Amino acid sequence: xGFNLKYSKFxxxxxxxxxxxxxxxxxxxDILKFKKSIxxxxxxxxxxxxxxxxxxxxxxDFTIDNFNDEFLTLKELYSSLSTIQNFDSKLxxxxxxxxxxxxxxxxxxxxxxxxSKSEIIDCHTRNLYTxxxxxFLPGFLYLGGLDxxxxxxRKKSPSLNVKKGSVAxxxxxxxxxxxxxxxxxxxxxxxPVELFNPxxxxxxxxLHGDKIRFYxxxxxxxxxxxxxxxxxxxxxxxxxxxx
Amino acid sequence: MLKVVKxxxxxxxxxxxxxxxxxxxxxxxxSMDSYSSHYANSILGNDRDCAxxxxxxxxxxxxxxxxxxxxxxxxxxxxxxxGKLISNNQVIDIKFNDxxxxxxxxxxxxxxLAIKGGLQSEVYLGSRSMYNTISxxxxxxxxxxxxxxxxxxxxxxxxxxxxxxxxxxxxxxxEVENGPEYNELPQELKNKLSKLQFKVxxxxxxxxxxxxxxxxxxxxxxxxSPVLPGTVQLTPNGNLIILMRDCxxxxxxxxxxxxxxxxxxxxxxxxxxxKIFFRLTx
Numbered sequence: 001x002g003f004n005l006k007y008s009k010f011x012x013x014x015x016x017x018x019x020x021x022x023x024x025x026x027x028x029x030d031i032l033k034f035k036k037s038i039x040x041x042x043x044x045x046x047x048x049x050x051x052x053x054x055x056x057x058x059x060x061d062f063t064i065d066n067f068n069d070e071f072l073t074l075k076e077l078y079s080s081l082s083t084i085q086n087f088d089s090k091l092x093x094x095x096x097x098x099x100x101x102x103x104x105x106x107x108x109x110x111x112x113x114x115x116s117k118s119e120i121i122d123c124h125t126r127n128l129y130t131x132x133x134x135x136f137l138p139g140f141l142y143l144g145g146l147d148x149x150x151x152x153x154r155k156k157s158p159s160l161n162v163k164k165g166s167v168a169x170x171x172x173x174x175x176x177x178x179x180x181x182x183x184x185x186x187x188x189x190x191x192p193v194e195l196f197n198p199x200x201x202x203x204x205x206x207l208h209g210d211k212i213r214f215y216x217x218x219x220x221x222x223x224x225x226x227x228x229x230x231x232x233x234x235x236x237x238x239x240x241x242x243x
Numbered sequence: 244m245l246k247v248v249k250x251x252x253x254x255x256x257x258x259x260x261x262x263x264x265x266x267x268x269x270x271x272x273x274s275m276d277s278y279s280s281h282y283a284n285s286i287l288g289n290d291r292d293c294a295x296x297x298x299x300x301x302x303x304x305x306x307x308x309x310x311x312x313x314x315x316x317x318x319x320x321x322x323x324x325x326g327k328l329i330s331n332n333q334v335i336d337i338k339f340n341d342x343x344x345x346x347x348x349x350x351x352x353x354x355x356l357a358i359k360g361g362l363q364s365e366v367y368l369g370s371r372s373m374y375n376t377i378s379x380x381x382x383x384x385x386x387x388x389x390x391x392x393x394x395x396x397x398x399x400x401x402x403x404x405x406x407x408x409x410x411x412x413x414x415x416x417x418e419v420e421n422g423p424e425y426n427e428l429p430q431e432l433k434n435k436l437s438k439l440q441f442k443v444x445x446x447x448x449x450x451x452x453x454x455x456x457x458x459x460x461x462x463x464x465x466x467x468s469p470v471l472p473g474t475v476q477l478t479p480n481g482n483l484i485i486l487m488r489d490c491x492x493x494x495x496x497x498x499x500x501x502x503x504x505x506x507x508x509x510x511x512x513x514x515x516x517x518k519i520f521f522r523l524t525x
Contacts, residue, residue: 010501011503011504050469051469059265135492136493
């Protein structure tokens with residue numbers, strides 16, 4: 001695809017591939033395409049390929065004897081990628097309750113940003129977000145696409161206990177805390193959906209390359225969805241999405 | 244069954260970790276000192292991936308309900324069988340009702356108790372390694388019973404002629420390679436990293452080891468990028484952090500150094516206040 005990539009040894013059994021440092025959907029698309037091709041190239045080996053905004057890390061289950069040979073193989077693989085943009089991704093609709101009781105930082109956020117609560121909610125639910133990768137905590141989605149109007153630098157000192165399901169904004173990013181955890185982002189709401197379940201072999205259904213849209217629900221809806229999740233009656237809906 | 248009568252300071256079940264789930268943000272986990280864990284398994288003739296107990300600082304009290312063989316490797320926690328001193332790095336026969344206890348830490352920090360055939364605890368996402376929010380519990384608990392296969396005594400030949408590398412517990416030198424952001428460091432800081440003596444701070448656990456003293460740092464944070472156990476991060480306020488086996492899969496601090504697997508095992512055996520040096524190998 002013509003990005004100038006940097007290949008380097010990360011440790012004795014892993015290789016780092018780096019793209020230009022920018023959060024960009026074209027870079028993500030290129031990364032995911034290369035990742036797919038790496039996975040199929042190594043299908044016989046025990047290899048793990050993960051990506052972030054601008055990197056791929058290949059973790060092998062063995063020590064690499066000759067890094068230069070491996071780099072050459074990867075470079076050839078990259079140059080033979082087809083230019084056809086063909087991506088199957090999903091669009092997930094995520095319910096969020098923006099009630100004050102769920103968004104402990106919403107009032108302060110609204111004051112600091114000089115935006116009304118409804119402006120904030122409109123702005124947050126309008127955009128389509130791209131899942132770049134998962135990291136930080138099991139099931140934590142790194143999302144791109146936050147309206148720049150909502151940008152607010154993260155807290156100086158993190159809150160010690162951000163509740164599971166918290167929907168928050170930190171800098172130019174927004175995200176959902178998949179479990180109770182310390183965190184430095186401003187919590188503006190809560191989603192009742194279960195993002196991560198370690199009892200399933202696919203512990204998280206939402207994956208890199210997918211899209212997300214938030215929709216507002218009431219406190220009663222939030223309670224109802226929690227009950228439905230407990231009784232296995234709730235299903236997170238996704239629709240096919242073509243980038 | 245292995246009955247837990249006392250749990251010890253921080254005792255967990257570990258194996259070689261969770262391979263293949265990092266794309267979901269799941270840490271690899273696994274034995275902090277993989278060498279000692281593999282060693283204990285090896286002298287029993289176990290597969291190196293068999294689940295063991297990782298015993299930290301102070302030991303548990305364990306009652307064996309079936310005959311088997313065990314081996315302990317790593318830190319010396321003064322292990323005792325039915326009140327009588329036993330040694331690390333040996334195959335020890337266990338009879339019904341035997342009691343294993345530990346009288347106190349003498350060197351290192353973590354020891355590994357391997358049992359013939361491995362602990363048969365529940366598997367979560369392909370591994371028995373305990374990790375908060377993945378496994379049911381993040382440590383073993385008093386009253387818990389952990390299953391293992393019965394193995395009549397002397398049913399295996401011993402493999403204890405394998406020599407244990409004692410240098411791992413005594414050396415202060417951590418061999419490291421350049422991390423992805425190493426070359427962005429000013430020369431002065433590069434020199435300091437390879438010359439200074441560092442101390443393990445009180446913030447040290449299965450996720451990360453922070454070091455003292457603080458460095459004067461001018462590097463900016465980076466776009467969130469992949470990290471691995473053994474990655475040394477440098478925070479904006481100059482904190483050096485060595486990521487350990489339970490570390491996050493990604494991070495936003497510059498990755499200045501990368502420990503070798505052996506260095507990762509060495510640092511895993513260090514306590515608060517112990518001194519280390521970095522030796523760059525590339």
